[in-house]
Amino acid sequence: MFIYSLKRLAQSLVTLVIVVTVVFLLMRLLPVEGYFGERFDKLDDSQKEAILDKYGLLDPWYVQLFNFYADLSRGDLGTSIIYRANVPVSKIIKPRIPYSVNFGISATVISLILGLGIGKKMATHKGRAWDRVWTGYIILVSAVPSTVYLLFVQLYGSDLLHLPMLFDKYRIGSWILPLVSLSLGGIAFNAMWMRRYMVDELNRDYLKLGQAKGLPYKKIMRKHVMRNAYVPLAQYLPATLLSTVAGSIYIESIYSIPGMGGLLVDVIGRQDNPMVQALVLIFSSVGIVGLFLGDILMALIDPRIKLNKGETR
Amino acid sequence: MKTYDDIPAELFVPSPMDRGEAEKTGYSNYSYWRSTIRIFLQNRAALFLLFLLGILVLFTVVQPLFPGQRPATQVNFDAKGFPLRNIQPGKEYWFGTNAIGQDLWSRIWHGTRTSLLIGLLVGIVEMGIGIVYGALWGYVRRLERPLTEVFNVLHNIPNTIILILMAYILRPGFSTMVTAMCLTGWHGMARFIRNQIVIIRDREYNLASRCLGTGTGRIIYKNLLPYLVSVVMLQTALSIPSTIGWEVFLTYLGLGLPIDVPSLGNLVNEGRSIMMSPELRYQLIFPTIVLSVITVSFYILGNAFADASDPRNHL
Numbered sequence: 325m326f327i328y329s330l331k332r333l334a335q336s337l338v339t340l341v342i343v344v345t346v347v348f349l350l351m352r353l354l355p356v357e358g359y360f361g362e363r364f365d366k367l368d369d370s371q372k373e374a375i376l377d378k379y380g381l382l383d384p385w386y387v388q389l390f391n392f393y394a395d396l397s398r399g400d401l402g403t404s405i406i407y408r409a410n411v412p413v414s415k416i417i418k419p420r421i422p423y424s425v426n427f428g429i430s431a432t433v434i435s436l437i438l439g440l441g442i443g444k445k446m447a448t449h450k451g452r453a454w455d456r457v458w459t460g461y462i463i464l465v466s467a468v469p470s471t472v473y474l475l476f477v478q479l480y481g482s483d484l485l486h487l488p489m490l491f492d493k494y495r496i497g498s499w500i501l502p503l504v505s506l507s508l509g510g511i512a513f514n515a516m517w518m519r520r521y522m523v524d525e526l527n528r529d530y531l532k533l534g535q536a537k538g539l540p541y542k543k544i545m546r547k548h549v550m551r552n553a554y555v556p557l558a559q560y561l562p563a564t565l566l567s568t569v570a571g572s573i574y575i576e577s578i579y580s581i582p583g584m585g586g587l588l589v590d591v592i593g594r595q596d597n598p599m600v601q602a603l604v605l606i607f608s609s610v611g612i613v614g615l616f617l618g619d620i621l622m623a624l625i626d627p628r629i630k631l632n633k634g635e636t637r
Numbered sequence: 638m639k640t641y642d643d644i645p646a647e648l649f650v651p652s653p654m655d656r657g658e659a660e661k662t663g664y665s666n667y668s669y670w671r672s673t674i675r676i677f678l679q680n681r682a683a684l685f686l687l688f689l690l691g692i693l694v695l696f697t698v699v700q701p702l703f704p705g706q707r708p709a710t711q712v713n714f715d716a717k718g719f720p721l722r723n724i725q726p727g728k729e730y731w732f733g734t735n736a737i738g739q740d741l742w743s744r745i746w747h748g749t750r751t752s753l754l755i756g757l758l759v760g761i762v763e764m765g766i767g768i769v770y771g772a773l774w775g776y777v778r779r780l781e782r783p784l785t786e787v788f789n790v791l792h793n794i795p796n797t798i799i800l801i802l803m804a805y806i807l808r809p810g811f812s813t814m815v816t817a818m819c820l821t822g823w824h825g826m827a828r829f830i831r832n833q834i835v836i837i838r839d840r841e842y843n844l845a846s847r848c849l850g851t852g853t854g855r856i857i858y859k860n861l862l863p864y865l866v867s868v869v870m871l872q873t874a875l876s877i878p879s880t881i882g883w884e885v886f887l888t889y890l891g892l893g894l895p896i897d898v899p900s901l902g903n904l905v906n907e908g909r910s911i912m913m914s915p916e917l918r919y920q921l922i923f924p925t926i927v928l929s930v931i932t933v934s935f936y937i938l939g940n941a942f943a944d945a946s947d948p949r950n951h952l
Contacts, residue, residue, distance in 0.1 A: 339789065607795060
């Protein structure tokens with residue numbers, strides 16, 4: 325177990341280094357005009373040269389890469405150029421983290437509770453109205469792009485329910501629509517997963533044995549069926565949690581939530597290269613950490629899993 | 638002690654493949670594709686959607702050939718030479734016109750054509766990369782480690798981020814979009830194929846086939862491929878709705894196709910920008926309806942065909 329964790333950690337670190345390096349080098353391919361700020365057409369060549377020199381962009385790429393890692397190790401993610409000129413990126417991002425984290429965690433919890441509950445009832449009511457209605461919901465949410473149906477949630481949610489259309493941290497009502505939007509996909513995913521799991525599991529022999537032994541149905545459910553569901557749940561939970569925290573790029577943007585996702589959309593529009601680079605790095609690290617935690621958690625929970633045989637996920 | 642040294646070695650030579658003998662042991666009149674189609678035809682809802690989708694796709698292709706269609710990028714003017722902005726849906730303009738006076742009806746069909754083309758292209762490329770990568774990964778044992786590592790690195794990065802990064806660095810446009818989506822989409826396919834191959838590669842019936850002298854080609858074609866068809870078809874069918882979704886997303890970020898190329902992403906985005914005024918909402922709703930019909934149909938059809946083409950459902 326310990327060896328497995330170490331190996332898995334090493335793997336994640338290697339991935340992280342590769343990702344950071346590749347992202348950094350790719351960003352160097354961009355035209356340098358992005359670094360001159362808003363009045364770049366009024367600068368002459370020597371001024372441009374000076375700016376490039378200031379950001380170290382005239383050095384060979386390996387020197388730049390080395391400097392970049394040196395900065396990273398001090399927690400320096402670079403400096404914004406256009407979004408808020410000459411302010412360190414970490415300073416801009418810091419106050420935005422709580423929004424993304426709070427929304428992400430609440431949405432994950434909501435979609436877990438509702439999704440698993442709905443999925444369970446779908447399995448026990450297989451083929452009846454409840455199952456059919458929610459199957460329709462799952463198909464709709466999985467097939468129609470979220471970028472499209474979320475617009476309608478925002479539009480008609482604010483129209484019919486008279487909820488605020490944009491986020492405002494002093495109005496609790498304005499929290500509802502973003503939360504609902506963030507949870508819709510998760511609910512569908514959890515419900516679909518739970519239903520399939522339960523349908524498979526309800527035909528297993530151990531269940532029949534339990535019933536033959538005279539165990540009460542509820543106890544079989546709680547002690548055996550649900551117990552087995554923890555393992556796959558444990559594996560994907562951290563990844564889902566973190567991807568909800570990070571992946572709410574679109575939702576944060578359409579509701580103007582001052583989180584990190586909305587910020588990424590902003591700085592892409594303004595072509596602020598260091599900001600884009602920093603946010604892309606943060607989001608990809610979050611994904612890597614999530615998968616790492618999931619694998620470790622799964623290995624902790626499931627005694628059958630010994631992953632040091634070079635088994636892939 | 639008795640030894641077995643005198644057993645003639647030719648007893649251990651695999652017998653040559655005899656086509657006639659091989660057929661005798663097989664199913665008398667089982668045909669893979671006939672069974673697949675038979676089961677698929679039993680699914681009424683899927684049939685209806687196939688019909689609907691067929692008509693829709695056919696229509697997007699032939700629509701410009703109908704009489705009286707306006708080009709999708711043409712700005713329409715009234716008799717006095719003013720552009721016909723935001724005309725409500727009516728007899729003349731069936732789906733109305735947009736904010737600069739272009740005919741929404743032609744724009745929607747043109748856009749559907751663009752988006753379906755992207756989806757199809759991406760789906761096929763993903764299928765190609767996924768099958769080759771997955772097959773090598775599952776079949777060639779020496780490549781297993783390196784390919785696993787490469788896969789893990791790529792799979793660890795969120796797709797959204799790869800897409801955004803690619804679209805940000807390259808110049809926005811048709812080829813950038815297709816490249817970026819192809820780079821992210823094949824992971825799922827490769828992993829599915831690899832898992833399937835690893836599972837069935839050493840099953841008893843394959844072992845038996847190999848012992849009986851069946852050639853690798855025949856094993857792949859008759860024993861492995863039928864198990865893979867369902868997965869491949871499902872993944873390819875599902876990649877079309879997801880491609881359309883990504884296109885809408887990238888367009889929202891401003892990294893999509895140029896505005897003068899009608900696509901579902903551009904249309905949804907144009908509609909979004911004016912959705913606050915209720916009388917103009919038709920500009921969001923019409924593209925959305927077409928988009929939803931297409932994505933839901935592909936989703937359901939993909940699943941229905943995956944069920945039908947799974948040999949385990951054939952008996």
